[in-house]
Amino acid sequence: SQKIEQNSEALNIQEGKTATLTCNYTNYSPAYLQWYRQDPGRGPVFLLLIRENEKEKRKERLKVTFDTTLKQSLFHITASQPADSATYLCALVNTGNQFYFGTGTSLTVIP
Amino acid sequence: EAGVVQSPRYKIIEKKQPVAFWCNPISGHNTLYWYRQNLGQGPELLIRYENEEAVDDSQLPKDRFSAERLKGVDSTLKIQPAELGDSAVYLCASSVGWSRNTGELFFGEGSRLTVL
Numbered sequence: 571s572q573k574i575e576q577n578s579e580a581l582n583i584q585e586g587k588t589a590t591l592t593c594n595y596t597n598y599s600p601a602y603l604q605w606y607r608q609d610p611g612r613g614p615v616f617l618l619l620i621r622e623n624e625k626e627k628r629k630e631r632l633k634v635t636f637d638t639t640l641k642q643s644l645f646h647i648t649a650s651q652p653a654d655s656a657t658y659l660c661a662l663v664n665t666g667n668q669f670y671f672g673t674g675t676s677l678t679v680i681p
Numbered sequence: 682e683a684g685v686v687q688s689p690r691y692k693i694i695e696k697k698q699p700v701a702f703w704c705n706p707i708s709g710h711n712t713l714y715w716y717r718q719n720l721g722q723g724p725e726l727l728i729r730y731e732n733e734e735a736v737d738d739s740q741l742p743k744d745r746f747s748a749e750r751l752k753g754v755d756s757t758l759k760i761q762p763a764e765l766g767d768s769a770v771y772l773c774a775s776s777v778g779w780s781r782n783t784g785e786l787f788f789g790e791g792s793r794l795t796v797l
Contacts, residue, residue: 574723602784613685613772613788614724659723663784667712668737671723 572597574672576660582678589650591675593643593660598670600662603636603643608657608674617658618645650679683707687773687789695797699761702792706754706775713750714786715758716772724772730756763796770794 574595583589593603601622606614620627620636620643627634633646647654657674664670686705694700706713711732716724727746729737732753741748745764750756760767770793774786 604783604785606786611790613774613791614786615788616783616785619783619785661723661786667778667784668729669714669726669786671716671725673721673723 572670574598574660574662574670576658576672577675580676580678582680583650585650585652585679585681587650589647589654589677589679591645591658591660591677593645593672595641595662595672598641598662599664600670601665602663603634604661604663604669605632605634605643605645606659606661606671608659614659647677652679652681655679685773685775685787685789687771687792689792690790691793691795693795693797694763696765697762699759700763700794701760702758702771702773702794704756704758704773704789706756706773707777707787710775710777710787711753712776712778713756714772714774714776715748715756716774718770718772718791720769727758727771760794763794765796768794768796 604619605617608614618634620634631648635644655678657676659674660672662670688703713730715727718724728741728748730750748758770791772791774788776786
């Protein structure tokens, strides 16, 4: 069966540290993988896209890696800040423009 | 630019009652999605429109859910009759597709439904 799994537990880290979130999938062949941020009571907001032929993508303090052999994406937030506290969702996108979202990881950055 | 607008933000109804949600996507976005998000879960697709055409409605429970997108702009999602298990947040998203090179979805704030 198809599955997209993100960190099973909520993630609590100290301000200034690097947060690493995982997205593992089975029985999907995504052409792209996206990461979204969702704050309580709000809709998800797009952060980054990485393509299947790309290994790494960066945007300011964000870094995403994509390993299609391991079927895994890692999402890093460096120099984390309390304002980074939110739920982060990964989304697999196939060539048919179908989006499949993971369950999300709740991140809390402690001052 | 104005974002995706959804209404109502909150709705509380008793089971077996009907309910409707409305979505106005970003101007020029041809693709419109309705997702359902349960507490602690990721969004799950209900239906996707390309302009007026529903191109993916395989996950829409058609016995009680219906959707329409008249003139390829606004969309409504209806549930009739509602069941307790329909309590969730209903998210609308729109996309201009891959011409912006990211294919990102723009989400509305969502409509939170509580069925008593």
